[in-house]
Amino acid sequence: MRIQIGAKKTMERLDEMLESAMDGTFEEERYDETELSRLESRWKQYFTSTRHALEETRRERENMKALVSDISHQTRTPLSNILLYGELLEEKASDGEERELARQIMGQTRKLEFLIQALVKMSRLESGVLEIFPEGQNLLPLLQDVAAAFGPKAREKGIELDVRFPRGEVFCRYDRKWTAEALGNIVDNAIKYAPAGSRVGVSAREFEFYVCVQVKDQGPGIPEEERARIFGRFCRGKGMQQEDGIGIGLYLAREILERQDGYIKVSSREGEGSCFGVYLPRAEENLSKV
CATH class of the missing domain: 1.10.287 (Helix Hairpins)
Structure with missing residues (x-):
C-alpha cells in the first residue's frame, strides 16, 4: 500500500x-x-x-x-x-x-x-x-495578380498567356502576397523558356482536400534525371545556361508553399513542355471572414 x-x-x-x-x-x-x-x-x-x-x-x-x-x-x-x-x-x-x-x-x-x-x-x-500568414480566401484574386503581372511580358515575347478564371468561387488557404510570388516564379519560368508563338496556360482544379493551380507550357521540357533536383537552390537545367536566371525561383516557390501546408509537383516530357501543379489547402467560405 x-x-x-x-x-x-x-x-x-x-x-x-x-x-x-x-x-x-x-x-x-x-x-x-x-x-x-x-x-x-x-x-x-x-x-x-x-x-x-x-x-x-x-x-x-x-x-x-x-x-x-x-x-x-x-x-x-x-x-x-x-x-x-x-x-x-x-x-x-x-x-x-x-x-x-x-x-x-x-x-x-x-x-x-x-x-x-x-x-x-x-x-x-x-x-x-x-512570416507567411495563410487565410481562407477566394482563389480569383491570386490568378488576377498573375495575369496582370505577366501578361505584358508574355506579349512582349510573342507568347499567349491563357489564364482561365474559375466560373464560381474557389476558396483555399494561402497568403496572397507570398503565394503570388511563388506562382509568379513558376509562370515567369514558363514564359522565359517557352518559344515565341507558343502558349502558357494557367488554370485551377479542385480536389477533395486541395485546390491545384496548374501552369502548363510548350517549352523544351525537363529531362527525367533533372526533375528530382529542380527545386533545389541554384539548380539550373543543362540546356538553360544561356537564359537569364540564377536558379532559385522554384526553390523559393517550394519553400513558400510548404510554409502554408501546400506543395508543388511537376510532370514533363522532353520536347513537349512541362506542367507544374501548385497545391493549396482547401478552405470553406466562412474561413475567409475569421
Missing part, C-alpha cells in the same frame, strides 16, 4: 514538473539524495540550457533579420544610381557602340539587382524571418 502511495506521489510530482516545464515555471523543490531529487536537478539543468539555447536562437534571428534588412537597404541606392547613370550615358552616347555599352551596363545592373533581391528573400525564408 505504501509503495502504491509513494508511486502515486512520484507520478503526481512528475506531472507537476512537466506542467511547470511546459509553461516555463519549473523550479527544483527537493534537495536531498533521493532519485526524484536527482531527477529534478537534472531536469532543472536541461530546461535551463534549453531556455538559453532558445534565447540564443532568438537573438541570432534578430541579428540575421537586421543584417538582411541592412544589405537590402544599403544596396538599393547604389544600384538605382548606376541605372540612372546608365540611362544618362545612353542618352548622351554619340554612336551606336557607346549606346550598346550603356545598355549592357544597365542590363547587368538589373541582373545584379534581381540577384540581391532573390538572395534576400531566400535568407529571410531560411532564417525564419519571413
Whole structure:
C-alpha cells in the first residue's frame, strides 16, 4: 500500500514538473539524495540550457533579420544610381557602340539587382524571418495578380498567356502576397523558356482536400534525371545556361508553399513542355471572414 502511495506521489510530482516545464515555471523543490531529487536537478539543468539555447536562437534571428534588412537597404541606392547613370550615358552616347555599352551596363545592373533581391528573400525564408500568414480566401484574386503581372511580358515575347478564371468561387488557404510570388516564379519560368508563338496556360482544379493551380507550357521540357533536383537552390537545367536566371525561383516557390501546408509537383516530357501543379489547402467560405 505504501509503495502504491509513494508511486502515486512520484507520478503526481512528475506531472507537476512537466506542467511547470511546459509553461516555463519549473523550479527544483527537493534537495536531498533521493532519485526524484536527482531527477529534478537534472531536469532543472536541461530546461535551463534549453531556455538559453532558445534565447540564443532568438537573438541570432534578430541579428540575421537586421543584417538582411541592412544589405537590402544599403544596396538599393547604389544600384538605382548606376541605372540612372546608365540611362544618362545612353542618352548622351554619340554612336551606336557607346549606346550598346550603356545598355549592357544597365542590363547587368538589373541582373545584379534581381540577384540581391532573390538572395534576400531566400535568407529571410531560411532564417525564419519571413512570416507567411495563410487565410481562407477566394482563389480569383491570386490568378488576377498573375495575369496582370505577366501578361505584358508574355506579349512582349510573342507568347499567349491563357489564364482561365474559375466560373464560381474557389476558396483555399494561402497568403496572397507570398503565394503570388511563388506562382509568379513558376509562370515567369514558363514564359522565359517557352518559344515565341507558343502558349502558357494557367488554370485551377479542385480536389477533395486541395485546390491545384496548374501552369502548363510548350517549352523544351525537363529531362527525367533533372526533375528530382529542380527545386533545389541554384539548380539550373543543362540546356538553360544561356537564359537569364540564377536558379532559385522554384526553390523559393517550394519553400513558400510548404510554409502554408501546400506543395508543388511537376510532370514533363522532353520536347513537349512541362506542367507544374501548385497545391493549396482547401478552405470553406466562412474561413475567409475569421
